[in-house]
Amino acid sequence: MSQSTDILIELRQLSKKFGKFTAVDKVSLQIYRGECIGFLGPNGAGKSTTMKMVANLLRPTAGEIWIRTNGHLEQLTGQNKDRLLDNTGFLIESPAFYKTSTPRQILTYFAKLKGYPRPEIKSRVENIVGMIGLRKWIDEKIGTFSKGMKQKIGIVSAIVHDPDIVILDEPHTGLDPSARRDVRDFILKLREMGKTVFLSSHLLYEVSEVADRIAIISHGRIIACDTLDNLESQAQRSTIHLEVLHPSEYRESGESTETRESQKFQDPQDSKIIQESQDMVTKLYRVLHDFIEPNSISYHRDTRVYQIDFNGVPQTQHQMLRALMANDIMVVEFSVPKAGLLEALYLDYIAKSDTEDLEHQKANIKVEAVL
Numbered sequence: 001m002s003q004s005t006d007i008l009i010e011l012r013q014l015s016k017k018f019g020k021f022t023a024v025d026k027v028s029l030q031i032y033r034g035e036c037i038g039f040l041g042p043n044g045a046g047k048s049t050t051m052k053m054v055a056n057l058l059r060p061t062a063g064e065i066w067i068r069t070n071g072h073l074e075q076l077t078g079q080n081k082d083r084l085l086d087n088t089g090f091l092i093e094s095p096a097f098y099k100t101s102t103p104r105q106i107l108t109y110f111a112k113l114k115g116y117p118r119p120e121i122k123s124r125v126e127n128i129v130g131m132i133g134l135r136k137w138i139d140e141k142i143g144t145f146s147k148g149m150k151q152k153i154g155i156v157s158a159i160v161h162d163p164d165i166v167i168l169d170e171p172h173t174g175l176d177p178s179a180r181r182d183v184r185d186f187i188l189k190l191r192e193m194g195k196t197v198f199l200s201s202h203l204l205y206e207v208s209e210v211a212d213r214i215a216i217i218s219h220g221r222i223i224a225c226d227t228l229d230n231l232e233s234q235a236q237r238s239t240i241h242l243e244v245l246h247p248s249e250y251r252e253s254g255e256s257t258e259t260r261e262s263q264k265f266q267d268p269q270d271s272k273i274i275q276e277s278q279d280m281v282t283k284l285y286r287v288l289h290d291f292i293e294p295n296s297i298s299y300h301r302d303t304r305v306y307q308i309d310f311n312g313v314p315q316t317q318h319q320m321l322r323a324l325m326a327n328d329i330m331v332v333e334f335s336v337p338k339a340g341l342l343e344a345l346y347l348d349y350i351a352k353s354d355t356e357d358l359e360h361q362k363a364n365i366k367v368e369a370v371l
Ligand SMILES: Nc1ncnc2c1ncn2[C@@H]1O[C@H](COP(=O)(O)OP(=O)(O)O)[C@@H](O)[C@H]1O
Pocket: 018, 023, 041, 042, 043, 044, 045, 046, 047, 048, 049, 050
């Protein structure tokens, strides 16, 4: 799957700015034939903007989009878009349909528009409406449909011309659990049919159930991209959550717990806390340098947790704790989170990139260790 001849879409350093705001920031991504790749990120991360650029609905500020046609990759331009996107179907954000049209009319229209062979359109339309469980409704007016049913018609309208590549932007959004399951099953069917699926969602579960690989996007940047298994084992392997008392806390002896609690609610910009956490990060690197790599400690100000990446070996963990104690670091919490769930990783990556973003904003105060 990793052979370059199997790349169907390649994004190279793709960026989009709206005015001064960077919505998509040098995104590079390869989408392979036959895979389902999940594009996972919180609202506002840049998923739709990226997909709209692939659909040629938005023009990139910088970077390139390459799409395979007739065996070779070609760069998408305004001139060749129809030819290059011929083999791709899109659902970008929620579709809007005329209330008085029926699924049959809408899908027949799209099929003709996309040049699907005329004699086969009728059976094709009936077939795909059946695939998504709405066969009974094929001649009913869309105006009477629930949001979920409209969304399903939107999804099948993306594949009416039987493209090899299907790009679905948040197909689960606004659906109830049962409709979400139908959509999940439908995506699995597309995969069985050998389609290449590029699926975005802010819902981790929906993505992890169907995707072979997951690209996590936050603040316009891809912060992780791997198979679910690899992401999960990374999450399990190697993180310690450390909470310590800072010098100002244990100097005020007797009320340290309370002080800690009240400090949690202090302005995180508070310069004393920032200074102390910077000093602590420096000290942790010194104390733990035998056990960790550079750039493996980050501090999460809101939870007051130092996150330390290490090799995951229990002996190392033990030695690290001993080193902390031997150096009079006031450890109050030292744990390996049970992060088997990608959930933890996802939140963690997002938290890391949020922290990083804060650091960018506060260029005058540099915390050494974040990412
Ligand atoms: N047309 C636009 N003009 C200005 N800002 C936009 C526009 N479209 C999107 N954005 C901003 O870009 C960021 C990414 O948006 P979007 O790609 O829609 O995120 P997602 O799909 O991941 O929720 C958001 O902060 C959004 O407000």
